[in-house]
Amino acid sequence: MKKQDHFYDIYPKVLKVGATTTITIRPLYDHVAFKEDHEYSFTYAERDTYKKNPIEAKFENGIATIQVTPQTEQEFTLLLIDSWNNKERSTKTEFCFYAVEEDIFDLRPWKGDFHLHSCRSDGQESPVYVAANYRKEGFDFFALTDHRRYEPSVEVVEAFKQLDTNFKVFPGEEVHPPRNIVHQVNFGGAFSVNKLHENTEQYEKEVQEIIEELDLSHLDEHDKYCYASSRWCFDKIREGGGISLFCHPYWIWDDHFNVSEKLIQTFFDRREFDAFELIGGFYVTQAEANSLQVARWNEERAKGNDIPVVGVSDSHGTQNAALFNWYYTLVFAPTTDFADLKDAILNKRSVAVHNIANESPQLHGQFRFVKYAYFCLREILPLHHAECQEEGRQMLKFFAGDKNAANFVALCKNRVEDLYKKLW
Numbered sequence: 001m002k003k004q005d006h007f008y009d010i011y012p013k014v015l016k017v018g019a020t021t022t023i024t025i026r027p028l029y030d031h032v033a034f035k036e037d038h039e040y041s042f043t044y045a046e047r048d049t050y051k052k053n054p055i056e057a058k059f060e061n062g063i064a065t066i067q068v069t070p071q072t073e074q075e076f077t078l079l080l081i082d083s084w085n086n087k088e089r090s091t092k093t094e095f096c097f098y099a100v101e102e103d104i105f106d107l108r109p110w111k112g113d114f115h116l117h118s119c120r121s122d123g124q125e126s127p128v129y130v131a132a133n134y135r136k137e138g139f140d141f142f143a144l145t146d147h148r149r150y151e152p153s154v155e156v157v158e159a160f161k162q163l164d165t166n167f168k169v170f171p172g173e174e175v176h177p178p179r180n181i182v183h184q185v186n187f188g189g190a191f192s193v194n195k196l197h198e199n200t201e202q203y204e205k206e207v208q209e210i211i212e213e214l215d216l217s218h219l220d221e222h223d224k225y226c227y228a229s230s231r232w233c234f235d236k237i238r239e240g241g242g243i244s245l246f247c248h249p250y251w252i253w254d255d256h257f258n259v260s261e262k263l264i265q266t267f268f269d270r271r272e273f274d275a276f277e278l279i280g281g282f283y284v285t286q287a288e289a290n291s292l293q294v295a296r297w298n299e300e301r302a303k304g305n306d307i308p309v310v311g312v313s314d315s316h317g318t319q320n321a322a323l324f325n326w327y328y329t330l331v332f333a334p335t336t337d338f339a340d341l342k343d344a345i346l347n348k349r350s351v352a353v354h355n356i357a358n359e360s361p362q363l364h365g366q367f368r369f370v371k372y373a374y375f376c377l378r379e380i381l382p383l384h385h386a387e388c389q390e391e392g393r394q395m396l397k398f399f400a401g402d403k404n405a406a407n408f409v410a411l412c413k414n415r416v417e418d419l420y421k422k423l424w
């Protein structure tokens with residue numbers, strides 16, 4: 001968190017373009033209190049326009065208020081200049097804000113993960129442990145997507161019914177149909193797609209029907225089968241109301257990319273999945289896969305094929321483990337209700353985030369939302385994270401057997417929502 005956010009109460013931080021809004025800056029401790037013998041002034045500076053002018057502030061009861069009417073969607077800064085000893089000495093403190101157009105003003109940034117594992121497949125920890133750690137790291141929603149297994153995600157959903165929380169836990173699974181090397185995620189679907197292909201006869205019959213229905217003559221028999229099998233998965237995920245993800249095609253495995261180039265092109269041309277897993281699941285030594293996925297996605301966009309994206313961790317452990325919280329998605333939606341998240345993703349209001357600790361974050365998505373997301377990551381999410389941390393800690397205690405912790409979890413409810421109410 002920035003020093004300013006520790007020392008001052010600053011609100012709102014997101015404003016509506018064209019509206020006059022009063023911004024409040026309240027020092028929280030006496031070391032930052034506005035002092036009688038100091039002179040204070042502010043400048044207002046816009047990122048997109050070079051505009052930088054002094055702006056009038058009111059100081060009353062130790063609180064500064066400033067009225068602003070931003071004219072275009074962009075970040076702006078209020079710079080506080082504090083001078084004393086006849087201006088011989090001075091300090092500067094920067095406060096950042098964002099003005100958005102009316103159409104996205106009611107949206108909020110929600111942090112989520114769409115693809116991760118527990119010890120119910122090849123991960124390290126129990127489903128509820130994983131879930132509580134996600135909340136502790138400031139996630140608003142997630143789904144456990146164990147290999148070939150939907151039940152562990154339901155186990156989390158059921159366990160969380162004991163807690164009064166706004167943290168959203170959705171069902172999910174990584175779907176691996178027989179003889180199909182492509183990985184796909186079922187996020188939020190109402191039933192297990194893995195269960196369906198256990199009925200091999202029915203599955204093989206339906207895949208054959210898809211092969212006959214589609215023109216896949218440019219593919220060899222192997223890839224033809226894989227494509228039809230994945231299309232079968234996407235159809236079933238859609239039937240269950242879930243979001244289907246086309247996962248990590250440039251993952252290097254057994255000396256080749258997980259998916260052949262011809263097959264990747266077929267996926268992009270036909271667009272029968274909902275969102276592309278743009279970044280995630282790779283160790284720092286394997287950055288190539290993510291870079292290739294980003295480059296490949298940009299190439300499609302240049303051709304006019306603008307594909308919705310998500311960032312996922314594909315984490316297999318949350319405690320002192322790599323991958324967890326490295327890659328995730330910021331979804332700009334009114335709420336974390338599944339329908340709102342889905343609508344946001346399909347309408348490309350999701351930003352894939354690469355944010356490894358002690359590195360500079362890299363964001364991918366639509367320019368408008370990437371720009372806004374950088375602001376949110378810097379100015380909003382650290383405050384949001386602080387609100388989730390205690391709640392996640394109490395969830396861990398609850399699942400470890402301390403039933404009293406449920407009361408603390410309940411007390412934390414709405415902390416994020418209240419913060420967002422204040423900041424917008």
Ligand SMILES: [Zn+2]
Nearest residue numbers: 174183247248
């Ligand atoms: Zn996978």
Ligand SMILES: [Zn+2]
Nearest residue numbers: 115116174314
């Ligand atoms: Zn996975």
